[in-house]
Amino acid sequence: MSSSCDPQDAPVGDVGAALMVIDSRLRAVYGGRTDPDPEQQRLVAQFADSLGPDGFDALLDGACTLIFMYMNWLRTVCENHDEDVIEYVVPGMVATMRMMPLTFRPEVVPTMAGLLVAAGSGLSPNLWRAQYGPWTDAEMNPLEATAALLAERINRMSGGDQDFATRLITDALSGLDED
Structure with a gap:
């Protein structure tokens, strides 16, 4: 049975740009910085501004694609166990989101949880979210943080390999390029 949130109908977006942002965020965390690096924030903001409206939408779609791909990988691992x-x-x-109230305001936690459930159910997180209207400014940092938390969880599951989640995506993208 087909769904209006079928991943094959979803825009993939700019996965490379989204991965760059997430990888940058993870490197900051692994580097021991708990407070946002003002220079990094400036560069990410400058990058996002340079994309224009269509590019920014592609970045959002790319972040949702990352969430879908990470949850798909996690689903496979879970099914094997x-x-x-x-x-x-x-x-x-x-629980992690609730411990980060500056990043995840209480009102966005259900939306981010919904993205995870949609992706974990094999649905497109961006098409699932689109049912409820356009993205809000309050959802931008939580979306990025959700993708980063998933990547970090995957890195921990891989035995602490801090680049595993990034390689997972780049390998998948490389496989697509070869096809």
Whole structure:
């Protein structure tokens, strides 16, 4: 049965740009910085401004594609251990989000959890979100942080390889280029 949120109908967006932003965020965390680096924030803002409206939408779609790809990888891992990805990932992610009130205001936590559930159910997170209207400014940092938290979780699951989640995506993109 087809869904209006079928991933094959979703725009992929600019996955490369989204991955660059997420990887940059992870490197800051792994570098021991807990406060946002003003220079990094300036560069990311400058980059986002340079994209223009269409490019920014592609960046948002790319971030949702990352969430979908990460949840898809996690679903495969969970299925290999007879676990449910939603049960395995979502409660811990929501608990983490609630511990980060400056990044995840309480009103955006249900939306980010919904993105995870949609992706974990095999639905397109960006098409799922589009049902509720356009993205809000209040959802921008939480969207980025959700993708970064998923990547960081995957990195920890890989035995602490801090580049595993990034390689996971770049390898998938390289495979597409070869086709």
